[in-house]
Amino acid sequence: xxxxxxxxxxxxxxxxxxxxxxxxxxxxxxxxxxxxxxxxxxxxxxxxxxxxxxxxxxxxxxxxxxxxxxxxxxxxxxxxxxxxxxxxxxxxxxxxxxxxxxxxxxxxxxxxxxxxxxxxxxxxxxxxxxxxxxxxxxxxxxxxxxxxxxxxxxxxxxxxxxxxxxxxxxxxxxxxxxxxxxxxxxxxxxxxxxxxxxxxxxxxxxxxxxxxxxxxxxxxxxxxxxxxxxxxxxxxxxxxxxxxxxxxxxxxxxxxxxxxxxxxxxx
Numbered sequence: 001x002x003x004x005x006x007x008x009x010x011x012x013x014x015x016x017x018x019x020x021x022x023x024x025x026x027x028x029x030x031x032x033x034x035x036x037x038x039x040x041x042x043x044x045x046x047x048x049x050x051x052x053x054x055x056x057x058x059x060x061x062x063x064x065x066x067x068x069x070x071x072x073x074x075x076x077x078x079x080x081x082x083x084x085x086x087x088x089x090x091x092x093x094x095x096x097x098x099x100x101x102x103x104x105x106x107x108x109x110x111x112x113x114x115x116x117x118x119x120x121x122x123x124x125x126x127x128x129x130x131x132x133x134x135x136x137x138x139x140x141x142x143x144x145x146x147x148x149x150x151x152x153x154x155x156x157x158x159x160x161x162x163x164x165x166x167x168x169x170x171x172x173x174x175x176x177x178x179x180x181x182x183x184x185x186x187x188x189x190x191x192x193x194x195x196x197x198x199x200x201x202x203x204x205x206x207x208x209x210x211x212x213x214x215x216x217x218x219x220x221x222x223x224x225x226x227x228x229x230x231x232x233x234x235x236x237x238x239x240x241x242x243x244x245x246x247x248x249x250x251x252x253x254x255x256x257x258x259x260x261x262x263x264x265x266x267x
Contacts, residue, residue, distance in 0.1 A: 001135040001245040006169075007036040007077075008229065010218040010237045012206030013048045013175075016056060021046045022067050028238060029071055036240050037134055039071075041081030042173055042204040043143050044093065049175035049208060050084075051118045054091050057084040068098045076100045078133055082109070082142050082173050090123040095140055095173060097131050105131050109142040110151055118144075128266065130167055136243075139167040139197075143174040146187045146201070151266065154195035156258035165258060167197060168248060174203040178215035181233070185217055189225040196223045196252055198243050205234050223251050 009028055014020040025041060032039070043049065046064040047056045058064055064083040072079045078099050085094040093109035108125025112118040128151065131138045141152055155166040170191055176184045184203065192199040198221065205216040220229040220241040231237045252258070 001168075001249070003245055004134060004136050004169075004243040005035065005037045005240055006200055006220065006243060007032060007039045007238060007240040008200055008202045008218050008220065008231065009039065009041055010202065010205060010216040010231050010235065010239075011042065012236065013042065013045065013204050013208070015048045015209035016050050016053055018046045018056065018058075018063060022064065026067070026071065029075060032075070032238060032240070034240055036075075036077050038078045038080065039075070040171060040173065040200055040202045041079065042202055043082045043175045044084055045081045045173075045204075046083050048204075049116065051093075051113075051116060051121050054084070054086070054121055057086040057091050060085060060087050065096055065098075065104075068096055069102055069104070072098045072100050073102065080140055080171060080173065084122075091121055092125065093118070093122050093142060095129075095142055097129070097138075097140060099133070105129055107140055107142070109145065111144045111148055113144045135245075136169060137165070137167040138169045138171060140171040140173070143172065143176055146172050146174070146176075146184070146191065149191070149194065150264070152191055152195070153264070154197060154258070155264075156261055165196065165252070167195075169198045169200065169243065170195065172199070172201040174201060175208070175214060176203045176217075178213040181215050181217050185219070188219055188221060192221040192223055193225040196248075196255075196258060198222060198248065200241075205236070223248055
């Protein structure tokens, strides 16, 4: 496993305008001159968190997904972000992980944010996603999932003296309101510490169409829960952070808490 570069994009979104958001993020991505192994976009980056506007949901293989494939190939990097998708008359807040070669993976948001009535319009997913890429393993999740540690819990293989985690990096793409920015920041730290993994949380900024303010507070943290990125609240910013393979391997070696973790199954 070699060091891995991850780029987070903290940005405002254009409310309910797919074309303008794709133009916006294409301009931002094209400003990234250094190589990045992975680019992370916010939750529902093509529309904003407009959960009651299901007419904005794209069909499977739609415009936003095709744009992600184009940009991943063009920049020779993996790209991850979520989009509202319609499939078989159901609507999903669907995260796509798209590789440069066009291969992709998807995850449907498990925990729908009932306080904004997301659960009334969208269908919850029931399967977690683990992506292996360039020798690293990733667990990408969406916004409200952050509040549920059982769903996001790292599972450790301790059989036959093997000590291997299910994943090395958690990713959260979000539209997390500023009024709850404190829980956002604390929960990112908690997920990093309890799972002995890197955590990248990418949140939008600005006012949405419901007049809800978002402060961003996007961050990358190491397995000790320490901040290793430099993005501040309420700023448009692109930052690339290097995840050290030697750091996480050594940390897990000298402090193997996973060997004492409780076994469990998810249903």
